[in-house]
Amino acid sequence: MTYAPNVAEDDLRRLHERLAARAAAEGLLDVAYRTVDSPVGPLLLARTPAGLVRVAFGVQDHDAVLTTLAATVSPRILEAPGRLDHVARELEEYFAGRRTTFDVPLDLQLLRGFRRDVVLHLPDIAYGRTASYAQVASLAGSPRAVRAVGTACALNPLPVVLPCHRVVRSDGSPGQYAGGPAAKLTLLDLETRRVDAA
The missing domain is CATH 1.10.10.10 (Winged helix-like DNA-binding domain superfamily/Winged helix DNA-binding domain)
Incomplete structure (x- = not known):
């Protein structure tokens, strides 16, 4: 029989945020990601310290995209929504019609x-x-x-x-x-x- 501690979801979220912050502070987080809802379905956003490296639609299979990022960019990848707040905000402004161009830094390493x-x-x-x-x-x-x-x-x-x-x-x-x-x-x-x- 295994023991499953009763941990509140808020506590897990806080622990995850602390892990992401510590990994970033110690230079152990190479790719941060999060998903956002949009009029074209869920979008996966991923960034490196250099900038936004990937945007993927739900039909592109987010798990497969993350696996590819781990293989091509770095295996040190972690869900860290706060590191993509500015990207999410600009996308929200775009979909609301308040933004026509994006100002987020970009990491173009996937392009050749x-x-x-x-x-x-x-x-x-x-x-x-x-x-x-x-x-x-x-x-x-x-x-x-x-x-x-x-x-x-x-x-x-x-x-x-x-x-x-x-x-x-x-x-x-x-x-x-x-x-x-x-x-x-x-x-x-x-x-x-x-x-x-x-």
Whole structure:
């Protein structure tokens, strides 16, 4: 027979917060994460000391994303919601229509080569506007690399913050999206309604 102490949930939360704070203070926390609710479903947010490193939609399987982060960034990963309060606040402001760009520091270590070039040009697409995959390929300096732009957008580790949802097909149709087609349409609609209302 095992003994399970009766520990209040508030006590567990406080102990976890103390563990996260001590790990951070002693340089043992390389990746902090939390989840937030949003109009496009639950979002996983992860950051390193350098900045936000990953945003993932629920359909991307948060456990699998955390496993990948542990393998590619560091196994020293811990749920530490307080370390992502500023990111959560900016996302909340974005979804409420009070923010059109993000000011959080970013850690781009998951991006390399042409994918990095593409993703860094995504904020050039104005809030409430769209650009075609071909236009983004030109912005990134490789006008013929339309398919590679699609791949870069699909693998963007920081969706919403680096707005790959603003990249659409040449005919104006939405195209694919890591968060699913409904999430892409929701984000586009949220932005265009606010721009049209202004």
